[in-house]
Amino acid sequence: MGVPTPKQFCPILERPLISYTLQALERVCWIKDIVVAVTGENMEAMKGIIQKYKHQRISLVEAGVTRHRSIFNGLRALAEDQPNSKLSKPEVVIIHDAVRPFVEEDVLLKVVTAAKEHGAAGAVRPLISTVISPSADGRLDHSLERARHRASEMPQAFLFDVIYEAYQQCSDYDLEFGTECLQLALKYGHVNAKLVEGSPDLWKVTYKRDLYAAESIIKERISQHICIIMDTKEDENHVGHHLEEILKNELNVMSSDFEETQRLLNMLEESNLSIFYPVVVISVYFLDYKSVHFDQKVENLMQIREYAKEVRKRNILLCGLLIYYPQDEQKLQASLREGATIITTLIKERNSGLVGQLLIA
Amino acid sequence: MGVPTPKQFCPILERPLISYTLQALERVCWIKDIVVAVTGENMEAMKGIIQKYKHQRISLVEAGVTRHRSIFNGLRALAEDQPNSKLSKPEVVIIHDAVRPFVEEDVLLKVVTAAKEHGAAGAVRPLISTVISPSADGRLDHSLERARHRASEMPQAFLFDVIYEAYQQCSDYDLEFGTECLQLALKYGHVNAKLVEGSPDLWKVTYKRDLYAAESIIKERISQHICIIMDTKEDENHVGHHLEEILKNELNVMSSDFEETQRLLNMLEESNLSIFYPVVVISVYFLDYKSVHFDQKVENLMQIREYAKEVRKRNILLCGLLIYYPQDEQKLQASLREGATIITTLIKERNSGLVGQLLIA
Numbered sequence: 001m002g003v004p005t006p007k008q009f010c011p012i013l014e015r016p017l018i019s020y021t022l023q024a025l026e027r028v029c030w031i032k033d034i035v036v037a038v039t040g041e042n043m044e045a046m047k048g049i050i051q052k053y054k055h056q057r058i059s060l061v062e063a064g065v066t067r068h069r070s071i072f073n074g075l076r077a078l079a080e081d082q083p084n085s086k087l088s089k090p091e092v093v094i095i096h097d098a099v100r101p102f103v104e105e106d107v108l109l110k111v112v113t114a115a116k117e118h119g120a121a122g123a124v125r126p127l128i129s130t131v132i133s134p135s136a137d138g139r140l141d142h143s144l145e146r147a148r149h150r151a152s153e154m155p156q157a158f159l160f161d162v163i164y165e166a167y168q169q170c171s172d173y174d175l176e177f178g179t180e181c182l183q184l185a186l187k188y189g190h191v192n193a194k195l196v197e198g199s200p201d202l203w204k205v206t207y208k209r210d211l212y213a214a215e216s217i218i219k220e221r222i223s224q225h226i227c228i229i230m231d232t233k234e235d236e237n238h239v240g241h242h243l244e245e246i247l248k249n250e251l252n253v254m255s256s257d258f259e260e261t262q263r264l265l266n267m268l269e270e271s272n273l274s275i276f277y278p279v280v281v282i283s284v285y286f287l288d289y290k291s292v293h294f295d296q297k298v299e300n301l302m303q304i305r306e307y308a309k310e311v312r313k314r315n316i317l318l319c320g321l322l323i324y325y326p327q328d329e330q331k332l333q334a335s336l337r338e339g340a341t342i343i344t345t346l347i348k349e350r351n352s353g354l355v356g357q358l359l360i361a
Numbered sequence: 362m363g364v365p366t367p368k369q370f371c372p373i374l375e376r377p378l379i380s381y382t383l384q385a386l387e388r389v390c391w392i393k394d395i396v397v398a399v400t401g402e403n404m405e406a407m408k409g410i411i412q413k414y415k416h417q418r419i420s421l422v423e424a425g426v427t428r429h430r431s432i433f434n435g436l437r438a439l440a441e442d443q444p445n446s447k448l449s450k451p452e453v454v455i456i457h458d459a460v461r462p463f464v465e466e467d468v469l470l471k472v473v474t475a476a477k478e479h480g481a482a483g484a485v486r487p488l489i490s491t492v493i494s495p496s497a498d499g500r501l502d503h504s505l506e507r508a509r510h511r512a513s514e515m516p517q518a519f520l521f522d523v524i525y526e527a528y529q530q531c532s533d534y535d536l537e538f539g540t541e542c543l544q545l546a547l548k549y550g551h552v553n554a555k556l557v558e559g560s561p562d563l564w565k566v567t568y569k570r571d572l573y574a575a576e577s578i579i580k581e582r583i584s585q586h587i588c589i590i591m592d593t594k595e596d597e598n599h600v601g602h603h604l605e606e607i608l609k610n611e612l613n614v615m616s617s618d619f620e621e622t623q624r625l626l627n628m629l630e631e632s633n634l635s636i637f638y639p640v641v642v643i644s645v646y647f648l649d650y651k652s653v654h655f656d657q658k659v660e661n662l663m664q665i666r667e668y669a670k671e672v673r674k675r676n677i678l679l680c681g682l683l684i685y686y687p688q689d690e691q692k693l694q695a696s697l698r699e700g701a702t703i704i705t706t707l708i709k710e711r712n713s714g715l716v717g718q719l720l721i722a
Binding site for chain 2: 118120122124125127128129130131132133134135138139140141142143144146147148149150151152153177179180182183186192193194195200203204206207209210212213214215216217305341342344345346349351353354357358359360
């Protein structure tokens with residue numbers, strides 16, 4: 001990835017990647033405990049993340065020097081019924097990567113159900129590239145038929161006893177150089193894991209481009225719901241309603257009953273929503289060309305700047321939008337379309353660099 | 362990908378993906394001809410792209426129903442020295458995918474040099490996931506050792522005679538179900554291709570997330586150079602210079618001699634730069650709090666809106682930025698930092714939704 005930060009701690013919209021993955025697992029009510037293997041040097045950072053984002057049901061164990069050793073440490077923590085431990089041995093255990101944040105309940109359920117029946121199960125995907133086997137001198141020895149192979153992805157699930165016993169029998173070579181848990185279940189537990197076709201979303205954040213992709217996916221998902229606040233008292237011509245109609249083509253609009261921005265912002269703060277994601281709030285004002293209150297209105301709107309700085313601390317991105325309101329029906333429609341484009345842009349980009357601005361359509 | 366448009370025609374910053382790939386190949390002066398295999402139904406669209414983006418050295422051939430058949434058609438076009446053809450048989454041919462836009466001259470040179478020596482060569486990458494072989498009933502048969510295999514990527518290069526003769530000997534089964542040109546060179550030409558380690562940038566745009574990633578990479582690359590235009594005549598306190606210093610931490614700033622926005626915009630138009638990428642132009646104005654010309658200045662700036670609409674047609678995104686200029690040194694620094702953040706945001710996001718806005722720092 002070319003950055004000093006371990007991938008799972010890289011920020012997406014200012015929140016570490018691993019927090020998204022934990023959130024995806026926490027949402028699933030039938031997952032009882034979540035054990036995270038963390039290196040000693042990142043332990044305090046991880047505790048901070050759990051506290052800041054209020055993650056639940058998390059236990060931390062010390063990571064090993066390889067992937068397999070870390071997983072083994074996690075399994076040990078679940079196996080040992082220690083007096084002070086809040087963990088107890090589960091029937092089925094899911095193994096997942098911190099860098100696959102888009103795991104859905106659907107595939108988790110599929111691998112767990114298959115693991116109960118077959119002892120082990122894992123998500124797979126079609127190969128994107130042909131896999132080849134090089135000779136010792138860096139030349140093509142043979143290529144594998146793409147259709148006959150699969151990429152092994154995560155999550156995987158196992159009957160706890162199957163995978164824990166496999167790890168206990170593991171050689172040092174396996175623990176050092178192995179990468180595939182399904183292979184351990186096969187080698188030591190004689191279990192042929194059930195393979196479950198997963199969705200493209202299961203991909204692993206590996207390169208910098210994957211961070212970009214993850215950010216875009218998250219932005220797109222959280223942009224699906226917007227709420228418009230408008231000062232409807234002065235909206236004699238229902239231009240607000242027209243704006244809503246235009247936006248509906250691009251976004252799912254929830255009409256709002258709020259009369260005041262302040263009230264919504266307080267509710268946002270109470271909802272904890274802005275802990276997880278930056279929340280975009282756009283205060284839309286309509287201004288009649290004939291209006292005598294022009295100067296006063298613009299001055300009021302300038303106060304948005306100061307207020308925006310304050311709510312920015314609570315991860316709320318506040319902007320003002322002034323829509324001119326001419327008598328000419330055609331020009332009004334053009335203004336509204338421009339306003340809708342600005343709203344869509346601010347919501348989709350979700351960038352803190354423009355908070356407090358008064359935009360004009 | 363879940364969209365009806367073929368991947369190679371999906372737009373990135375409003376330009377089709379394949380145009381980026383063609384541009385990457387055109388930049389390499391020692392590539393003589395570029396043959397593109399296009400399906401009949403996309404032929405007109407492809408001609409339009411070549412014309413709009415002024416691509417050079419391109420010949421179009423009809424695509425086949427499979428990858429291998431398309432490549433074979435391309436090779437035939439190069440092999441046949443027809444009287445009216447501007448193509449002639451090359452010594453070495455490169456095979457590349459339209460959906461790998463970030464190919465660099467460096468790796469092209471490596472595969473071509475290796476192909477001259479060994480008859481065939483291709484770029485490879487380490488495997489991201491373990492590759493497994495499923496049994497007929499969808500269970501794990503065995504897994505492959507990740508370190509002993511490679512993903513075969515593009516570009517690949519061949520001595521023309523080696524690959525053309527291989528395609529001529531190919532079975533129908535190969536042409537229908539095969540995916541790997543290196544395998545054909547091995548099977549029919551008895552050439553063990555040289556494998557060249559490629560960079561992560563060679564990845565294939567396959568899923569929607571890859572389009573997001575490609576867009577972010579392109580935005581990042583084109584955001585590396587900015588040019589600031591300022592009205593330096595009134596800049597007694599050299600605040601423009603201070604702004605430049607702040608921006609230098611984030612971007613490579615080229616100081617500008619231009620006195621007028623218009624002149625720069627005309628040069629941009631002549632340079633053809635905005636054919637390939639949306640160009641962001643931010644007109645920065647400094648406004649003294651004491652200034653008596655406040656109203657007039659704001660009115661002038663409002664003209665940006667109309668002008669922005671006009672240059673938008675030429676793919677130029679024009680915004681205005683007004684930086685307040687208080688006497689208090691500390692407040693001035695805060696204004697400048699805010700202005701720098703706004704500039705950075707506009708340049709990095711490169712979104713047309715905010716053109717014509719007057720932003721305030």
